[in-house]
Amino acid sequence: MIGIEEIGIYIPDYRQMNGLKSYQGEKVDPDFIKNKVGFVSTARKAEGENTADMCQKAFHNLLSRVGDLDVNDIECICVCTQNGEYRMPHTSAILQDRLSLSGRCAAFDISLACSGYIYGLGAIQSFMEFNNFSKGLLFTCDPYSKILDTEDKGTDLLFGDAATVTLLSTKGSLKMGKSTFYTKGASYDVAITHEGGHLLVDNRKIFNFVLREGMDTIQRCMKSNQITDKDVDVYLFHQASKYVLDQLGRRMNIASEKVPFKAQTYGNTVSSSLPLMLQDYLEDDGIQSFFMCAFGAGLSAAATVLNRA
Amino acid sequence: MDVKMEGPGMEKVTLQDIIEMAEKAKLDLSVDLAKMDPTGKLLEQGMDSLDYANLLFEIEDTFKIEIPDEEYDVGKWDTIEKILENINDGCDQ
Numbered sequence: 509m510i511g512i513e514e515i516g517i518y519i520p521d522y523r524q525m526n527g528l529k530s531y532q533g534e535k536v537d538p539d540f541i542k543n544k545v546g547f548v549s550t551a552r553k554a555e556g557e558n559t560a561d562m563c564q565k566a567f568h569n570l571l572s573r574v575g576d577l578d579v580n581d582i583e584c585i586c587v588c589t590q591n592g593e594y595r596m597p598h599t600s601a602i603l604q605d606r607l608s609l610s611g612r613c614a615a616f617d618i619s620l621a622c623s624g625y626i627y628g629l630g631a632i633q634s635f636m637e638f639n640n641f642s643k644g645l646l647f648t649c650d651p652y653s654k655i656l657d658t659e660d661k662g663t664d665l666l667f668g669d670a671a672t673v674t675l676l677s678t679k680g681s682l683k684m685g686k687s688t689f690y691t692k693g694a695s696y697d698v699a700i701t702h703e704g705g706h707l708l709v710d711n712r713k714i715f716n717f718v719l720r721e722g723m724d725t726i727q728r729c730m731k732s733n734q735i736t737d738k739d740v741d742v743y744l745f746h747q748a749s750k751y752v753l754d755q756l757g758r759r760m761n762i763a764s765e766k767v768p769f770k771a772q773t774y775g776n777t778v779s780s781s782l783p784l785m786l787q788d789y790l791e792d793d794g795i796q797s798f799f800m801c802a803f804g805a806g807l808s809a810a811a812t813v814l815n816r817a
Numbered sequence: 818m819d820v821k822m823e824g825p826g827m828e829k830v831t832l833q834d835i836i837e838m839a840e841k842a843k844l845d846l847s848v849d850l851a852k853m854d855p856t857g858k859l860l861e862q863g864m865d866s867l868d869y870a871n872l873l874f875e876i877e878d879t880f881k882i883e884i885p886d887e888e889y890d891v892g893k894w895d896t897i898e899k900i901l902e903n904i905n906d907g908c909d910q
Contacts, residue, residue, distance in 0.1 A: 712873075715870050716874050759842075
């Protein structure tokens with residue numbers, strides 16, 4: 509059975525310091541930023557740096573962690589992004605060349621935002637198991653700085669750029685359990701980018717979706733996996749904002765120390781949010797069971813569990 | 818707390834009910850609702866946008882109502898007085 513073996517990450521060096529920002533002549537409140545929104549700074553990719561470049565850097569980080577990965581053994585790659593190198597072709601095809609992967613390697617993109625990592629894990633794991641593949645890579649990279657309106661504090665203060673790559677293999681010891689999903693297509697325009705336009709987000713509706721449909725997704729996932737809070741060592745919730753996580757954890761009566769908020773210095777990195785946190789826990793044997801949930805554009809929510817084999 | 822919005826003659830929802838609702842739900846608002854001018858806009862009396870969204874969410878769930886986007890957007894729910902009127906108007910229907 510396929511499991512997660514290792515994760516590589518890339519977060520650009522540059523940071524936008526949110527406490528110093530002004531919008532329409534009005535300065536933001538640094539205390540509000542730090543204590544409520546949570547993102548003291550957000551990561552921003554360099555000018556000219558694009559999605560495949562960032563994925564490549566995450567891959568280099570992966571190589572430094574794995575040591576003996578032969579690129580010819582990679583049988584499939586998947587890139588989760590809605591802001592790829594080009595509108596077409598798929599960014600994973602570009603990566604196949606950049607990473608010198610075999611021409612026989614399958615490559616496909618999936619178009620999902622914040623819920624993309626959980627969907628992506630399910631998609632690539634199923635693809636690999638159905639085709640008897642032993643090694644595959646799931647990339648996440650959705651640099652929203654490409655589409656942000658820098659005058660819109662509702663988005664400019666939240667989103668950061670990052671990339672991750674998850675190595676899935678038959679040696680992977682972190683196994684996925686059952687997943688649950690929610691799709692609310694009637695709210696497709698709550699987080700939207702029109703052709704050539706900027707990202708538009710109705711944060712209140714996202715908040716309501718998280719606390720209603722997001723919580724429903726979590727509860728169904730726990731039931732589906734026959735677990736309760738005591739079976740979960742850590743909850744990795746999509747880092748939408750500190751406030752959202754606080755409210756979610758509070759309403760679900762989860763001890764705050766089990767719901768980490770780690771994105772203070774880099775922001776909401778869309779589908780990279782969960783794997784960025786997960787990398788930190790890979791070598792922590794004190795954490796045996798993970799519960800992950802993510803929610804965002806679609807509107808879309810997904811939840812799953814990971815357990816060490 | 819569950820407030821049933823059924824039929825005439827039921828008790829009107831008061832500010833105290835809203836305060837108790839917020840406490841029970843552990844909203845941990847950044848302002849004291851009891852000290853606010855009920856006719857003044859909440860966002861102009863120190864409540865931040867996140868707490869405002871959270872308060873309205875809890876009101877929707879507790880009183881089993883849905884705040885239409887158009888009412889939210891034009892500020893029909895932006896003072897304590899309007900919130901109570903809107904909730905209690907629903908009871909009277």
